[in-house]
Amino acid sequence: GDVYAALYASGMLQALLNDGIRYAFICNADNLGAGLDETLLGYFAEKVFPIMMEVAEKTPADIKGGHLARHKNGRLILRESAQCPEKDLAAFQDIRRYRFFNTNNIWVDLEFLRDFIKEHRIIDLPMIVNPKTLDPRDGKSPPVYQIETAMGSAISLVEGAAAVNVARARFLPVKTCNDLLAVRSDCFVYSEREGLKVNPARTAAGRSEKIKIRLDPAYYGTFDRMEQRFPQGEPSLVGCDELTVQGDVRFGKNVVIHGAVTIARNGSTPAFIPPGTLMNRDMCLD
Structure with missing residues (x-):
């Protein structure tokens, strides 16, 4: 949320305007579906x-x-779950009543932003309190609160601010190792022209664009742990609807997973899936 103040205080805002740049597109770095769209601009x-x-x-x-x-x-307002009282949570989560979510892709008129900050001196965004752990890699580390603001909240402070409904393909966040495995697999394809998109072979087969992946957080919860378990590359998931991995399972090269599959390892030592294995049913690796 401090992006507006940072642009102004650093001099970057005025530098952009001096270079003749009137509009800015701002998005999360982890949203791989976001990009400069000339039609939206x-x-x-x-x-x-x-x-x-x-x-x-x-x-x-x-x-x-x-x-x-x-x-x-009458103005639009962004409401985050961390701002909702627990007693109102059921109504907050009613997607029939609240149909749209913020992708955090924001377009800003830089001339307006400069004038707004000059007039008001501050963009007074509401604070959001998020409970976290001191070490995000260790759920047992001391609990802390993360205080933040959301840049999208500015929509409620500005007369004439608007929202535009876009294709879900413009929202492809990678926030967990589950997300990362999906985009690194053949569920997605990349081109310079179109960027990252769902593999057409997946949609042609009538499969959902969004694959459900649940990796055991004890073994796949961080990037380095996940890398250790796919040392020869990710399995083929283009034909997979759901993948659940429980326990310490390591994958060989060119493993193919098809349909809805749960892989469970009950032992204390890692299990290994040999290269070229086709998995189309649940498996318990004792």
Whole structure:
């Protein structure tokens, strides 16, 4: 949320304007679906919006995330789950009532931003309190609170701010090793022209664009641990609907997983899946 103040205080905002740059597109670094879209840029400029937020329609998998709503003053407002009282959580998660979530892809008119900060001196975004652990890699480390602001919250402070409904393909965050395994596998393909997108072979077969992956956090919860368990590359997941891995399982080269598969290892030592194995049913590796 401090991106606006940082742009202004660092001099970068004025430097961009001096170079003739009027509009900025800001997104999360971990959103691999985000990119500069000329059609959206043209729409933003034509409508002369001060700020525009990209939103996408919620699915049942998105109930825990924040959403876009309309304040009683008529302005749009971003509501995060960390800001919701527990007693109101059921209503907060009703995707029929709150249909859209913030992708955190934000378009900003830099001339407006400069003038707004000059006039108000500060962009007073609401604080968000998130409970965390001191060491994110160790769930048993001391509990702490992370205090933050969301850059999308500026939409509620600005008269004329807007939201635009975009394809879900523009929201492809990689926040966990589950997400990382999916995008590194053949579920996705990459090209310079189109960026990262779902493998057409997957959609042609009638499979959901979103694969469900649940890796045991004790063994796959961090990047280095996950790397150790796929030393010869990720398995083929283009034909996989769901993958659940329980316990310490290591994968050989060119493993293929098809359908909905659960792999469980009950022993205390690692299990190894040989190269070229086709897995299309649940397996318990004792």
